[in-house]
Amino acid sequence: MSRYAGLVSRTLAYLIDALTVAMVAGVAVTTLGLVASVVGAEAREAARWIFSSYLVFLPALLAVYCALFWTLAGRTPGMAVLGVRVVRADGGPVRWLAALVRALLLAYFPIGALWLIVDRRHQGLPDKIAMTAVIREG
Numbered sequence: 001m002s003r004y005a006g007l008v009s010r011t012l013a014y015l016i017d018a019l020t021v022a023m024v025a026g027v028a029v030t031t032l033g034l035v036a037s038v039v040g041a042e043a044r045e046a047a048r049w050i051f052s053s054y055l056v057f058l059p060a061l062l063a064v065y066c067a068l069f070w071t072l073a074g075r076t077p078g079m080a081v082l083g084v085r086v087v088r089a090d091g092g093p094v095r096w097l098a099a100l101v102r103a104l105l106l107a108y109f110p111i112g113a114l115w116l117i118v119d120r121r122h123q124g125l126p127d128k129i130a131m132t133a134v135i136r137e138g
Helices: 006-041 039-051 054-073 077-082 096-108 110-117 123-128
Strands: 085-089 132-136
Touching: 006 039, 006 054, 006 077, 006 085, 006 110, 039 054, 054 077, 054 096, 077 085, 085 096, 096 110, 096 123, 096 132, 110 123, 123 132
Parallel strands: none
Antiparallel strands: 085 132
């Protein structure tokens, strides 16, 4: 198997993906708010609820984004920029359930990823639980 990816490349990739999701969701919520302000009172109330819960649902959106990309391509766009990929611990492609578990843990308990600093295979707790590893490509 290739070399395991370290803290810097994984953190930068995750930040790229988190900023991407936050910006797209922010634009969507803002657009919804603008449309709702024209449509009527009921739509404004729905938009107000969505806008107020934006930060609560943002980690869930990030988790779905990551899980989909990991399942379909083995990496997110941020990971592609940094040249890293998520694989099963045995080197095979990540399955949907493992990708979802890993993504939810990273989104809601990102501090657990720091375990990679002391692990010889650079696996954080989300990797250990989902039985995955992040490797460098090439």
